[in-house]
Amino acid sequence: MSLAAMTWIFLGAAALLFTAALLLRRIPPRAVLPPVGGALAVVLLLTAVFDNLMIAAGLFDYGEHGLSGLRIGLAPVEDLGYAATAVLLVPAVYWLAGGPAERGAGVRATADGGRTSAAGTLAGLLATSRPLSWINTAYPFAAAYLLTAGRVDAAFVVGTLFFLVPYNLAMYGINDVFDHDSDLRNPRKGGVEGAVLEKARHRGVLWAAGLAGAPFVAVLLAWGTWVSALVLAGSLAAVYAYSAPGLRFKEVPGLDSATSSLHFVSPAVFGLALAGAEPTPQLGALLAAFFLWGMASHAFGAVQDVVPDREAGIASIATVCGARRTVRGAAAAYLLAGALMLTTAWPGPWAALLALPYVANVLPFVRIDDAGSAAAHAGWRRFLWLNYVTGFLVTLLLIAAWWGR
Template sequence: MAAAGRLRYLLTLSRPRFWLYLAGPMLVGVAFAAETVPELYDPGVAVAVAYFLLPANVYLYGVNDAFDAEIDESNPKKERKEARWRDDGVVRAVVVACGLLGAVPFAVLPSLAWPYLAGFLFLATEYSAPPLRFKTTPFLDSLSNGLYILPGAAAYAAVSGSHPPAAALAGAWFWAMGMHTFSAIPDVEPDRAAGIRTTATFLGERRTYAYCFGCWAAAAVGFALVDVRLGAVLSAYPVAVAAVFRSDVDVERAYWWYPVLNTVVGATLTLGALWRLVNG
């Protein structure tokens, strides 16, 4: 494979539509943690955001695709917006190197953030890789996807010098669980055909919608316990999944709208936090 082809493949593998799923929570965490404007420009956090914007995504999805290569042969999603795993030595080396670069955030962030960073690397690996391979166990696959909010918790801890509010952490974890399980609905039939057990294959499509609604409702409640306005913003998710369920929109199409919804919600939260900061 030529260098340009490898680069295009690695960018596709990293899921550019989802880059902000890891880096975005860090920006939200910084905005809510900062008590002065200069704290928004913490150089260590900036380095960590750069890692979670691209290298962390190459590692997360590279591990996923490598251990799902056989399963993905029958997954039509890999023919369009994603790419099937290419068992290439250079690609494998880049994925491993991106995992090793996970040491950089440990070097630039204070020790208070380290448990969240360690949790991310552990879950990012064991979600897909043996021996635990959480993604093949119903409900553990959903629960383990709290990995997406751990970078944000690390950024909050680094800037504020304290752990995030427990209610916000729980709310964010429920949000990630809902996102993961909703994204698994289009894969129900390919996963069943491959003999893969997930929360979505266990529950079936109809009950999976209800599960996602419950996760996102719990997320809204968790954030509302911190500030009712945060809960109001997060209520967009249970409303959205109920609308998709009651509509004729194909879930696979709706799934690709969620990066937009996540960006809008994340930007709303961040701008609200910055408004609070600037206006006292």
């Protein structure tokens, strides 16, 4: 099947799913088409720009096989089809998973809305996997593997898909099952920041979390080395240990932030190991900076939950250290991460500047007290979108690094 034909198939399927979501959720098209249209215009523009940059840098080239032959500069128009597919697919999946169609219209409810059908089960699994955060684990693996191996191959595709969905289903699914009681007390759970599934769904979520990733893990282990196998085993162990009974690393202050950071750093380390990267001091500094960023982000995220976590008897770095000290510690960790990036090779020092927006995001809360810790939720919401802006800028730096080889 040609790439052009696949593009039309995926785009058509996304359009059908988008239409189905509007009909099933009874969403007025006039309420959502303007923002979706605006997002489509921005994504198509960025796709055209970045495709041209990456093809010009030699990251990849489609040739002419299976293409329509139409191009925007160096980029085939088929890539715009995949971008449009994503723009239609993301809101459709979000609405079908129970997300509100209007800003500020969120409701406190279980992720599957009480449905017992297969559609309700899938919606619950989708919600618990946190689609908003999929890219945070898939991107580190993909970038590390691509820059090391210098090619897009089967291992790249399988690994990216694994860290995109099954890995997140395991990580957040285990968490949502064993944090169910405390999540019921948490007003921010029950939407894109965390599913609250009915207890009847819990066993199915755990089975799905294990089975969905098993084929990917088997293939990646077979294709890798003993080093990459150890890294993957450690990554999966951290996913389990964070929330599972008997371990519950998330309730050990300090270890909670370190383990959470490993959830995002370990995919990058695995990508490096799978592609055969050679360890260097500068690579170590880069990974250490990434690790500090992850710890700072988790610690700041824990601040908003100080009150519900204490009510549920859950210890965290924020409940033990207090909201104010935790915020200040997060700011310091962000600054240290930026300082470490200054020791890396070009264009790494430019990435040091990317720590500053995160510092600016937490500074308004340096005087926060425990009773008012819920106010940090505003900063956490900004953090979620700040990651996308940072990812955009990191991509520019990676292209520059590739181009400078």
